[in-house]
Amino acid sequence: xxxxxxxxxxxxxxxxxxxxxxxxxxxxxxxxxxxxxxxxxxxxxxxxxxxxxxxxxxxxxxxxxxxxxxxxxxxxxxxxxxxxxxxxxxxxxxxxxxxxxxxxxxxxxxxxxxxxxxxxxxxxxxxxxxxxxxxxxxxxxxxxxxxxxxxxxxxxxxxxxxxxxxxxxxxxxxxxxxxxxxxxxxxxxxxxxxxxxxxxxxxxxxxxxxxxxxxxxxxxxxxxxxxxxxxxxxxxxxxxxxxxxxxxxxxxxxxxxxxxxxxxxxxxxxxxxxxxxxxxxxxxxxxxxxxxxxxxxxxxxxxxxxxxxxxxxxxxxxxxxxxxxxxxxxxxxxxxxxxxxxxxxxxxxxxxxxxxxxxxxxxxxxxxxxxxxxxxxxxxxxxxxxxxxxxxxxxxxxxxxxxxxxxxxxxxxxxxxxxxxxxxxxxxx
Amino acid sequence: xxxxxxxxxxxxxxxxxxxxxxxxxxxxxxxxxxxxxxxxxxxxxxxxxxxxxxxxxxxxxxxxxxxxxxxxxxxxxxxxx
Numbered sequence: 010x011x012x013x014x015x016x017x018x019x020x021x022x023x024x025x026x027x028x029x030x031x032x033x034x035x036x037x038x039x040x041x042x043x044x045x046x047x048x049x050x051x052x053x054x055x056x057x058x059x060x061x062x063x064x065x066x067x068x069x070x071x072x073x074x075x076x077x078x079x080x081x082x083x084x085x086x087x088x089x090x091x092x093x094x095x096x097x098x099x100x101x102x103x104x105x106x107x108x109x110x111x112x113x114x115x116x117x118x119x120x121x122x123x124x125x126x127x128x129x130x131x132x133x134x135x136x137x138x139x140x141x142x143x144x145x146x147x148x149x150x151x152x153x154x155x156x157x158x159x160x161x162x163x164x165x166x167x168x169x170x171x172x173x174x175x176x177x178x179x180x181x182x183x184x185x186x187x188x189x190x191x192x193x194x195x196x197x198x199x200x201x202x203x204x205x206x207x208x209x210x211x212x213x214x215x216x217x218x219x220x221x222x223x224x225x226x227x228x229x230x231x232x233x234x235x236x237x238x239x240x241x242x243x244x245x246x247x248x249x250x251x252x253x254x255x256x257x258x259x260x261x262x263x264x265x266x267x268x269x270x271x272x273x274x275x276x277x278x279x280x281x282x283x284x285x286x287x288x289x290x291x292x293x294x295x296x297x298x299x300x301x302x303x304x305x306x307x308x309x310x311x312x313x314x315x316x317x318x319x320x321x322x323x324x325x326x327x328x329x330x331x332x333x334x335x336x337x338x339x340x341x342x343x344x345x346x347x348x349x350x351x352x353x354x355x356x357x358x359x360x361x362x363x364x365x366x367x368x369x370x371x372x373x374x375x376x377x378x379x380x381x382x383x384x385x386x387x388x389x390x391x392x393x394x395x396x397x398x399x400x401x402x403x404x405x406x407x408x409x410x411x412x413x414x415x416x417x418x419x420x421x422x423x424x425x426x427x428x429x430x431x432x433x434x435x436x437x438x
Numbered sequence: 439x440x441x442x443x444x445x446x447x448x449x450x451x452x453x454x455x456x457x458x459x460x461x462x463x464x465x466x467x468x469x470x471x472x473x474x475x476x477x478x479x480x481x482x483x484x485x486x487x488x489x490x491x492x493x494x495x496x497x498x499x500x501x502x503x504x505x506x507x508x509x510x511x512x513x514x515x516x517x518x519x
Contacts, residue, residue: 047487047506048486048487048506049459049506049507049508054486058457084506101507119484119486119488120484122483122484129474129478129480131470131479131480131481132481133483134481134482134483134484134485135483135484135485137485137486138482138483138484138485138486139485140485141485141486141505142459142461142462142465142482142485142505145457145458145459145461145462145485145505145508146454146455146457146458146459146462146463146466146509147461147462147465147466148466231470231478231479232479232481261488359476359478362474362480362483362489362491363475363490364475365474365475365476365478389490390490390493390501391488391489391490394488394489395483395484395488395489417490417501
Protein backbone atom coordinates (compact mmCIF):
# COMPACT_ATOMS: atom_id res chain seq x y z
CA UNK A 10 0.00 0.00 0.00
CA UNK A 11 1.41 3.35 -0.97
CA UNK A 12 -0.94 5.60 0.94
CA UNK A 13 -3.02 5.24 4.08
CA UNK A 14 -4.78 7.30 6.73
CA UNK A 15 -4.76 6.80 10.47
CA UNK A 16 -6.66 8.64 13.18
CA UNK A 17 -5.30 9.12 16.68
CA UNK A 18 -6.18 11.18 19.74
CA UNK A 19 -2.51 11.94 20.29
CA UNK A 20 0.33 11.78 17.79
CA UNK A 21 3.89 11.99 19.09
CA UNK A 22 6.55 12.91 16.56
CA UNK A 23 9.90 11.55 17.71
CA UNK A 24 10.65 8.27 19.45
CA UNK A 25 13.50 9.25 21.78
CA UNK A 26 13.16 9.52 25.57
CA UNK A 27 10.80 12.56 25.43
CA UNK A 28 8.60 10.94 22.79
CA UNK A 29 8.42 7.55 24.55
CA UNK A 30 7.61 9.18 27.92
CA UNK A 31 4.96 11.38 26.24
CA UNK A 32 3.28 8.50 24.48
CA UNK A 33 3.26 6.17 27.51
CA UNK A 34 1.89 8.97 29.73
CA UNK A 35 -0.80 9.99 27.24
CA UNK A 36 -1.89 6.38 26.71
CA UNK A 37 -2.53 5.92 30.46
CA UNK A 38 -5.82 7.75 30.01
CA UNK A 39 -7.03 5.27 27.40
CA UNK A 40 -6.40 7.60 24.47
CA UNK A 41 -5.42 6.26 21.08
CA UNK A 42 -1.75 7.23 20.81
CA UNK A 43 0.90 6.75 18.12
CA UNK A 44 4.59 7.55 17.77
CA UNK A 45 6.06 8.42 14.36
CA UNK A 46 9.84 8.38 14.18
CA UNK A 47 12.42 8.75 11.38
CA UNK A 48 14.71 5.99 12.56
CA UNK A 49 14.39 2.27 11.87
CA UNK A 50 14.16 1.60 15.63
CA UNK A 51 12.74 3.66 18.49
CA UNK A 52 14.95 5.05 21.27
CA UNK A 53 16.20 8.20 19.57
CA UNK A 54 19.86 9.08 19.29
CA UNK A 55 20.65 8.32 22.92
CA UNK A 56 18.90 4.97 23.41
CA UNK A 57 20.29 3.20 20.41
CA UNK A 58 21.58 -0.30 19.82
CA UNK A 59 22.74 -2.12 22.95
CA UNK A 60 22.06 0.97 25.13
CA UNK A 61 18.43 -0.11 25.04
CA UNK A 62 19.44 -3.17 27.09
CA UNK A 63 22.28 -1.73 29.20
CA UNK A 64 20.71 1.55 30.41
CA UNK A 65 18.19 0.92 33.23
CA UNK A 66 16.07 3.99 32.37
CA UNK A 67 15.94 2.95 28.72
CA UNK A 68 14.97 -0.61 29.67
CA UNK A 69 12.23 0.60 31.99
CA UNK A 70 10.68 3.06 29.53
CA UNK A 71 10.88 0.76 26.56
CA UNK A 72 9.18 -2.02 28.49
CA UNK A 73 6.44 0.44 29.58
CA UNK A 74 6.04 1.34 25.92
CA UNK A 75 5.77 -2.32 24.86
CA UNK A 76 3.12 -2.93 27.53
CA UNK A 77 1.12 0.13 26.47
CA UNK A 78 -1.40 0.43 23.66
CA UNK A 79 0.79 2.96 21.81
CA UNK A 80 1.07 2.21 18.09
CA UNK A 81 4.57 2.54 16.70
CA UNK A 82 5.50 3.89 13.30
CA UNK A 83 9.29 3.68 12.94
CA UNK A 84 10.94 4.70 9.66
CA UNK A 85 8.21 7.35 9.28
CA UNK A 86 9.24 10.90 8.46
CA UNK A 87 6.67 13.64 8.97
CA UNK A 88 7.11 16.22 6.23
CA UNK A 89 4.02 18.42 6.17
CA UNK A 90 0.85 19.56 7.92
CA UNK A 91 -1.49 20.37 5.01
CA UNK A 92 -4.26 21.45 7.43
CA UNK A 93 -4.18 21.74 11.23
CA UNK A 94 -4.88 18.28 12.66
CA UNK A 95 -3.35 16.29 9.80
CA UNK A 96 0.26 15.31 9.24
CA UNK A 97 1.75 13.74 6.13
CA UNK A 98 4.66 11.36 6.51
CA UNK A 99 6.84 9.34 4.19
CA UNK A 100 7.73 5.71 4.86
CA UNK A 101 9.99 3.36 2.93
CA UNK A 102 6.87 2.01 1.17
CA UNK A 103 4.95 5.20 0.54
CA UNK A 104 2.95 7.80 2.38
CA UNK A 105 0.87 7.82 5.52
CA UNK A 106 -1.41 10.59 6.79
CA UNK A 107 -2.13 10.97 10.50
CA UNK A 108 -5.18 12.81 11.83
CA UNK A 109 -4.69 13.95 15.40
CA UNK A 110 -6.54 15.63 18.24
CA UNK A 111 -3.34 16.60 20.06
CA UNK A 112 0.19 16.71 18.72
CA UNK A 113 3.34 16.28 20.83
CA UNK A 114 6.58 17.35 19.15
CA UNK A 115 9.55 15.44 20.57
CA UNK A 116 11.88 15.93 17.64
CA UNK A 117 15.14 15.99 19.61
CA UNK A 118 18.37 17.65 18.61
CA UNK A 119 21.24 17.22 16.21
CA UNK A 120 24.95 17.98 16.56
CA UNK A 121 26.26 21.42 15.68
CA UNK A 122 29.04 21.33 13.11
CA UNK A 123 31.57 24.10 12.61
CA UNK A 124 33.47 24.24 9.32
CA UNK A 125 37.28 24.09 9.39
CA UNK A 126 39.75 23.13 6.65
CA UNK A 127 39.41 19.40 6.03
CA UNK A 128 36.06 18.91 7.78
CA UNK A 129 34.57 17.50 4.57
CA UNK A 130 37.10 14.63 4.41
CA UNK A 131 35.76 11.13 4.83
CA UNK A 132 35.99 9.86 8.44
CA UNK A 133 35.56 13.36 9.87
CA UNK A 134 32.11 13.18 11.40
CA UNK A 135 30.02 14.09 14.42
CA UNK A 136 30.92 12.67 17.81
CA UNK A 137 27.45 11.25 18.23
CA UNK A 138 27.60 10.20 14.58
CA UNK A 139 30.64 7.95 15.06
CA UNK A 140 29.04 6.43 18.14
CA UNK A 141 25.82 5.82 16.20
CA UNK A 142 27.71 4.15 13.35
CA UNK A 143 29.66 1.92 15.75
CA UNK A 144 26.37 0.95 17.39
CA UNK A 145 25.13 0.18 13.88
CA UNK A 146 27.97 -2.18 13.01
CA UNK A 147 31.04 -0.09 12.11
CA UNK A 148 34.15 -1.88 13.48
CA UNK A 149 36.23 0.47 15.68
CA UNK A 150 38.63 -2.01 17.33
CA UNK A 151 42.21 -0.71 17.13
CA UNK A 152 41.25 2.50 15.27
CA UNK A 153 42.84 5.76 16.36
CA UNK A 154 40.19 8.34 17.19
CA UNK A 155 40.38 12.01 18.16
CA UNK A 156 37.18 13.24 19.85
CA UNK A 157 36.73 17.00 19.67
CA UNK A 158 34.29 19.88 19.90
CA UNK A 159 32.29 20.75 22.99
CA UNK A 160 29.65 19.41 25.31
CA UNK A 161 29.04 16.53 27.68
CA UNK A 162 28.56 14.18 24.73
CA UNK A 163 32.32 14.17 24.02
CA UNK A 164 33.28 12.25 27.17
CA UNK A 165 30.38 9.85 26.79
CA UNK A 166 31.38 9.11 23.18
CA UNK A 167 35.09 8.77 24.04
CA UNK A 168 34.25 6.34 26.82
CA UNK A 169 31.94 4.30 24.57
CA UNK A 170 34.51 4.08 21.77
CA UNK A 171 37.30 3.10 24.17
CA UNK A 172 35.14 0.37 25.65
CA UNK A 173 34.66 -0.96 22.12
CA UNK A 174 38.38 -1.18 21.44
CA UNK A 175 39.15 2.20 19.88
CA UNK A 176 42.43 3.94 20.72
CA UNK A 177 41.12 7.34 21.84
CA UNK A 178 44.20 9.46 21.20
CA UNK A 179 42.81 12.69 22.62
CA UNK A 180 39.61 14.39 23.72
CA UNK A 181 39.67 18.13 22.88
CA UNK A 182 37.09 20.27 24.65
CA UNK A 183 36.94 23.91 23.58
CA UNK A 184 35.59 25.04 26.96
CA UNK A 185 38.18 26.16 29.49
CA UNK A 186 39.22 24.15 32.53
CA UNK A 187 37.86 26.93 34.78
CA UNK A 188 34.49 26.82 33.12
CA UNK A 189 34.35 23.02 33.40
CA UNK A 190 35.36 23.23 37.06
CA UNK A 191 32.49 25.65 37.74
CA UNK A 192 30.16 23.25 35.93
CA UNK A 193 31.43 20.30 37.98
CA UNK A 194 30.83 22.27 41.18
CA UNK A 195 27.29 22.98 40.04
CA UNK A 196 26.71 19.23 39.70
CA UNK A 197 26.41 18.99 43.51
CA UNK A 198 22.82 20.08 43.00
CA UNK A 199 22.35 17.01 40.76
CA UNK A 200 23.80 13.95 42.54
CA UNK A 201 22.90 11.55 39.71
CA UNK A 202 24.97 13.57 37.27
CA UNK A 203 28.01 13.47 39.59
CA UNK A 204 27.92 9.68 39.60
CA UNK A 205 27.83 9.70 35.78
CA UNK A 206 30.72 12.15 35.57
CA UNK A 207 32.87 10.08 37.95
CA UNK A 208 32.13 6.94 36.03
CA UNK A 209 33.24 8.58 32.79
CA UNK A 210 36.44 9.86 34.36
CA UNK A 211 37.32 6.37 35.52
CA UNK A 212 36.57 4.85 32.14
CA UNK A 213 38.78 7.41 30.41
CA UNK A 214 41.87 6.79 32.56
CA UNK A 215 44.95 7.15 30.35
CA UNK A 216 43.20 9.26 27.68
CA UNK A 217 44.60 12.74 27.02
CA UNK A 218 41.77 15.10 28.08
CA UNK A 219 42.55 18.58 26.75
CA UNK A 220 40.59 21.71 27.60
CA UNK A 221 40.65 25.01 25.66
CA UNK A 222 41.54 22.77 22.68
CA UNK A 223 39.95 22.40 19.26
CA UNK A 224 40.75 21.05 15.80
CA UNK A 225 42.41 23.60 13.47
CA UNK A 226 42.64 21.48 10.32
CA UNK A 227 42.11 17.92 9.19
CA UNK A 228 44.28 16.48 6.43
CA UNK A 229 44.33 13.46 4.18
CA UNK A 230 43.97 12.33 0.59
CA UNK A 231 40.13 12.24 0.31
CA UNK A 232 40.10 10.32 3.60
CA UNK A 233 41.28 11.55 7.00
CA UNK A 234 44.90 10.87 7.95
CA UNK A 235 45.69 13.46 10.62
CA UNK A 236 44.31 16.40 12.54
CA UNK A 237 46.04 19.49 13.88
CA UNK A 238 44.88 20.43 17.36
CA UNK A 239 45.22 23.87 18.89
CA UNK A 240 46.09 23.44 22.52
CA UNK A 241 47.85 25.88 24.85
CA UNK A 242 48.76 27.95 21.79
CA UNK A 243 51.00 25.23 20.27
CA UNK A 244 49.39 23.41 17.37
CA UNK A 245 50.00 19.68 17.46
CA UNK A 246 49.50 17.18 14.61
CA UNK A 247 47.93 13.86 15.56
CA UNK A 248 47.66 10.91 13.16
CA UNK A 249 44.24 9.29 13.39
CA UNK A 250 41.64 7.21 11.54
CA UNK A 251 38.59 9.14 12.74
CA UNK A 252 37.88 12.65 13.97
CA UNK A 253 34.63 12.57 15.95
CA UNK A 254 33.79 16.25 16.23
CA UNK A 255 30.60 17.95 17.34
CA UNK A 256 30.02 21.35 18.94
CA UNK A 257 27.20 20.55 21.35
CA UNK A 258 23.63 20.26 20.09
CA UNK A 259 21.07 22.32 18.21
CA UNK A 260 17.34 21.60 18.53
CA UNK A 261 15.28 20.17 15.66
CA UNK A 262 12.61 22.86 15.44
CA UNK A 263 11.66 22.65 11.74
CA UNK A 264 8.35 20.87 12.32
CA UNK A 265 7.47 23.17 15.25
CA UNK A 266 8.10 26.17 12.98
CA UNK A 267 6.04 24.63 10.21
CA UNK A 268 2.99 24.16 12.45
CA UNK A 269 3.40 27.74 13.67
CA UNK A 270 4.86 27.35 17.18
CA UNK A 271 6.54 30.43 18.60
CA UNK A 272 10.30 30.12 18.98
CA UNK A 273 12.56 32.25 21.14
CA UNK A 274 16.34 32.17 20.98
CA UNK A 275 16.03 29.17 18.67
CA UNK A 276 13.94 27.11 21.11
CA UNK A 277 10.25 26.26 21.11
CA UNK A 278 8.40 28.27 23.76
CA UNK A 279 6.25 26.20 26.11
CA UNK A 280 4.21 26.89 29.25
CA UNK A 281 4.17 24.90 32.49
CA UNK A 282 2.31 22.05 30.82
CA UNK A 283 4.50 21.96 27.69
CA UNK A 284 1.81 23.70 25.60
CA UNK A 285 3.28 25.59 22.66
CA UNK A 286 1.75 28.82 21.33
CA UNK A 287 -0.43 26.69 19.00
CA UNK A 288 -3.56 25.13 20.58
CA UNK A 289 -3.37 21.32 20.97
CA UNK A 290 0.33 21.26 20.10
CA UNK A 291 2.82 20.34 22.83
CA UNK A 292 6.59 20.15 22.75
CA UNK A 293 8.96 18.17 24.98
CA UNK A 294 12.67 17.52 25.27
CA UNK A 295 15.59 19.17 23.48
CA UNK A 296 13.55 21.50 21.19
CA UNK A 297 12.50 23.47 24.31
CA UNK A 298 16.12 23.74 25.58
CA UNK A 299 19.10 21.35 25.51
CA UNK A 300 18.83 19.62 28.87
CA UNK A 301 19.64 15.94 28.38
CA UNK A 302 17.75 12.73 28.92
CA UNK A 303 16.39 13.31 32.44
CA UNK A 304 14.74 16.59 31.51
CA UNK A 305 13.47 15.09 28.25
CA UNK A 306 11.80 12.21 30.15
CA UNK A 307 10.19 14.62 32.59
CA UNK A 308 8.95 17.04 29.94
CA UNK A 309 7.66 14.07 27.97
CA UNK A 310 5.65 12.87 30.97
CA UNK A 311 4.23 16.37 31.56
CA UNK A 312 3.27 16.76 27.90
CA UNK A 313 1.75 13.26 27.73
CA UNK A 314 -0.25 13.67 30.93
CA UNK A 315 -1.47 17.12 29.87
CA UNK A 316 -2.40 15.91 26.38
CA UNK A 317 -4.19 12.94 27.95
CA UNK A 318 -6.23 15.24 30.20
CA UNK A 319 -4.38 14.51 33.50
CA UNK A 320 -3.65 18.11 34.26
CA UNK A 321 -3.17 17.70 38.02
CA UNK A 322 -0.66 14.86 37.59
CA UNK A 323 1.23 16.95 35.03
CA UNK A 324 1.31 19.93 37.39
CA UNK A 325 2.86 17.77 40.13
CA UNK A 326 5.99 17.34 38.04
CA UNK A 327 6.67 21.05 37.58
CA UNK A 328 8.98 21.45 40.57
CA UNK A 329 11.21 18.61 39.41
CA UNK A 330 11.31 20.17 35.96
CA UNK A 331 12.47 23.53 37.34
CA UNK A 332 15.43 21.81 38.99
CA UNK A 333 16.46 19.99 35.82
CA UNK A 334 16.07 23.18 33.82
CA UNK A 335 18.70 24.80 36.02
CA UNK A 336 21.05 22.03 34.90
CA UNK A 337 20.15 22.83 31.28
CA UNK A 338 21.08 26.47 31.84
CA UNK A 339 24.45 25.54 33.30
CA UNK A 340 25.10 23.28 30.28
CA UNK A 341 24.42 26.19 27.96
CA UNK A 342 26.74 28.49 29.87
CA UNK A 343 29.58 25.99 30.20
CA UNK A 344 29.65 24.85 26.60
CA UNK A 345 28.98 28.13 24.80
CA UNK A 346 31.22 28.55 21.79
CA UNK A 347 34.28 30.75 22.20
CA UNK A 348 34.61 33.49 19.54
CA UNK A 349 38.05 32.21 18.42
CA UNK A 350 36.25 29.31 16.76
CA UNK A 351 34.93 31.72 14.12
CA UNK A 352 38.47 31.95 12.80
CA UNK A 353 38.59 28.21 12.07
CA UNK A 354 36.65 28.74 8.86
CA UNK A 355 38.96 30.14 6.16
CA UNK A 356 37.64 31.87 3.01
CA UNK A 357 38.22 28.64 1.03
CA UNK A 358 36.50 26.37 3.56
CA UNK A 359 33.25 24.79 2.37
CA UNK A 360 30.42 25.86 4.69
CA UNK A 361 27.45 24.34 2.83
CA UNK A 362 28.37 20.73 2.08
CA UNK A 363 25.31 19.98 -0.04
CA UNK A 364 26.16 22.68 -2.59
CA UNK A 365 29.89 23.13 -1.84
CA UNK A 366 29.59 26.83 -1.01
CA UNK A 367 32.69 28.35 0.58
CA UNK A 368 32.82 31.11 3.20
CA UNK A 369 34.19 33.61 0.65
CA UNK A 370 31.06 33.09 -1.49
CA UNK A 371 28.83 33.75 1.53
CA UNK A 372 30.47 36.82 3.02
CA UNK A 373 29.20 39.34 0.42
CA UNK A 374 25.58 38.55 1.32
CA UNK A 375 23.87 40.24 4.22
CA UNK A 376 21.43 37.56 5.25
CA UNK A 377 20.61 33.86 5.13
CA UNK A 378 17.88 34.55 2.57
CA UNK A 379 20.16 36.56 0.26
CA UNK A 380 22.88 33.92 0.53
CA UNK A 381 20.39 31.17 -0.34
CA UNK A 382 19.19 33.05 -3.40
CA UNK A 383 22.64 34.03 -4.65
CA UNK A 384 24.93 31.17 -3.65
CA UNK A 385 22.63 28.12 -3.16
CA UNK A 386 23.85 27.86 0.45
CA UNK A 387 21.22 25.87 2.38
CA UNK A 388 19.36 24.88 -0.80
CA UNK A 389 20.55 21.26 -0.89
CA UNK A 390 18.86 18.17 0.51
CA UNK A 391 19.69 18.91 4.18
CA UNK A 392 17.76 22.17 3.75
CA UNK A 393 20.28 24.11 5.80
CA UNK A 394 20.17 21.80 8.83
CA UNK A 395 23.98 21.57 8.85
CA UNK A 396 25.11 24.94 7.41
CA UNK A 397 22.31 26.96 9.07
CA UNK A 398 23.66 26.69 12.63
CA UNK A 399 27.19 27.22 11.25
CA UNK A 400 26.31 30.44 9.41
CA UNK A 401 24.38 31.60 12.45
CA UNK A 402 27.57 31.31 14.51
CA UNK A 403 29.98 32.55 11.83
CA UNK A 404 27.94 35.37 10.32
CA UNK A 405 25.13 35.99 12.79
CA UNK A 406 22.45 34.97 10.29
CA UNK A 407 19.13 33.69 11.56
CA UNK A 408 17.28 31.06 9.54
CA UNK A 409 13.96 32.40 8.32
CA UNK A 410 10.72 30.69 7.34
CA UNK A 411 10.30 26.95 7.06
CA UNK A 412 8.31 25.62 4.14
CA UNK A 413 6.80 22.24 3.41
CA UNK A 414 7.97 19.64 2.76
CA UNK A 415 10.36 19.95 5.72
CA UNK A 416 12.31 16.99 4.31
CA UNK A 417 13.05 15.95 0.73
CA UNK A 418 10.16 13.70 -0.29
CA UNK A 419 9.56 11.48 -3.31
CA UNK A 420 7.31 13.14 -5.86
CA UNK A 421 4.82 10.28 -5.77
CA UNK A 422 4.32 10.89 -2.04
CA UNK A 423 3.43 14.52 -2.69
CA UNK A 424 0.74 13.51 -5.20
CA UNK A 425 -1.45 11.55 -2.84
CA UNK A 426 -5.02 12.42 -3.76
CA UNK A 427 -6.01 8.79 -4.31
CA UNK A 428 -4.99 5.55 -2.68
CA UNK A 429 -4.08 4.14 -6.05
CA UNK A 430 -0.40 4.00 -6.94
CA UNK A 431 0.36 6.76 -9.41
CA UNK A 432 2.83 4.76 -11.43
CA UNK A 433 6.55 5.16 -11.18
CA UNK A 434 7.20 8.87 -11.24
CA UNK A 435 10.78 9.96 -11.16
CA UNK A 436 12.19 9.89 -7.65
CA UNK A 437 13.26 13.40 -6.77
CA UNK A 438 15.39 14.52 -3.89
CA UNK B 439 29.30 -15.16 16.74
CA UNK B 440 25.93 -14.37 15.17
CA UNK B 441 25.43 -15.42 11.59
CA UNK B 442 26.65 -12.82 9.08
CA UNK B 443 24.52 -11.52 6.26
CA UNK B 444 25.82 -10.76 2.78
CA UNK B 445 25.16 -7.56 0.85
CA UNK B 446 26.66 -6.22 -2.37
CA UNK B 447 28.45 -2.87 -2.41
CA UNK B 448 29.41 -1.66 -5.90
CA UNK B 449 29.42 -5.27 -7.11
CA UNK B 450 31.56 -6.70 -4.29
CA UNK B 451 30.06 -8.97 -1.65
CA UNK B 452 30.47 -7.84 1.95
CA UNK B 453 29.53 -9.86 5.04
CA UNK B 454 28.16 -7.85 7.96
CA UNK B 455 26.62 -8.58 11.34
CA UNK B 456 22.81 -8.55 11.52
CA UNK B 457 21.56 -5.06 12.41
CA UNK B 458 24.38 -3.31 10.57
CA UNK B 459 23.24 -0.14 8.81
CA UNK B 460 23.98 0.33 5.14
CA UNK B 461 26.35 3.28 5.79
CA UNK B 462 28.51 1.05 8.02
CA UNK B 463 28.49 -1.70 5.38
CA UNK B 464 29.66 0.83 2.79
CA UNK B 465 32.50 1.94 5.08
CA UNK B 466 33.47 -1.70 5.73
CA UNK B 467 33.59 -2.18 1.94
CA UNK B 468 35.86 0.88 1.65
CA UNK B 469 33.31 2.71 -0.50
CA UNK B 470 32.68 6.46 -0.39
CA UNK B 471 29.07 7.57 -0.28
CA UNK B 472 28.80 10.26 -2.90
CA UNK B 473 30.78 12.62 -5.03
CA UNK B 474 30.00 16.23 -4.10
CA UNK B 475 29.07 19.08 -6.46
CA UNK B 476 32.76 20.00 -6.76
CA UNK B 477 33.93 16.38 -6.92
CA UNK B 478 34.98 15.66 -3.33
CA UNK B 479 34.31 12.12 -2.14
CA UNK B 480 32.18 12.18 0.98
CA UNK B 481 31.36 9.86 3.84
CA UNK B 482 28.72 10.02 6.56
CA UNK B 483 28.66 13.16 8.73
CA UNK B 484 25.69 13.14 11.11
CA UNK B 485 24.84 9.44 11.42
CA UNK B 486 21.19 10.29 12.07
CA UNK B 487 19.52 11.03 8.75
CA UNK B 488 19.89 14.81 8.79
CA UNK B 489 22.88 15.72 6.59
CA UNK B 490 22.20 13.55 3.51
CA UNK B 491 25.95 13.01 2.95
CA UNK B 492 25.54 9.23 3.19
CA UNK B 493 23.01 8.91 0.43
CA UNK B 494 23.42 5.98 -1.94
CA UNK B 495 21.38 3.82 -4.30
CA UNK B 496 19.88 0.96 -2.30
CA UNK B 497 18.04 -1.79 -4.21
CA UNK B 498 17.43 0.60 -7.07
CA UNK B 499 16.17 3.49 -4.92
CA UNK B 500 18.41 6.50 -5.52
CA UNK B 501 19.26 9.02 -2.79
CA UNK B 502 18.50 6.65 0.09
CA UNK B 503 19.93 7.71 3.44
CA UNK B 504 22.23 4.77 4.13
CA UNK B 505 22.62 5.53 7.85
CA UNK B 506 18.87 5.07 8.39
CA UNK B 507 18.50 1.74 6.61
CA UNK B 508 19.43 -1.65 8.05
CA UNK B 509 21.15 -4.21 5.80
CA UNK B 510 19.02 -7.06 4.53
CA UNK B 511 20.52 -10.21 3.01
CA UNK B 512 21.08 -9.79 -0.72
CA UNK B 513 20.73 -6.01 -0.66
CA UNK B 514 22.32 -4.27 -3.63
CA UNK B 515 24.07 -1.00 -2.76
CA UNK B 516 25.64 1.37 -5.28
CA UNK B 517 27.64 4.48 -4.43
CA UNK B 518 29.31 7.21 -6.47
CA UNK B 519 32.82 5.87 -5.77
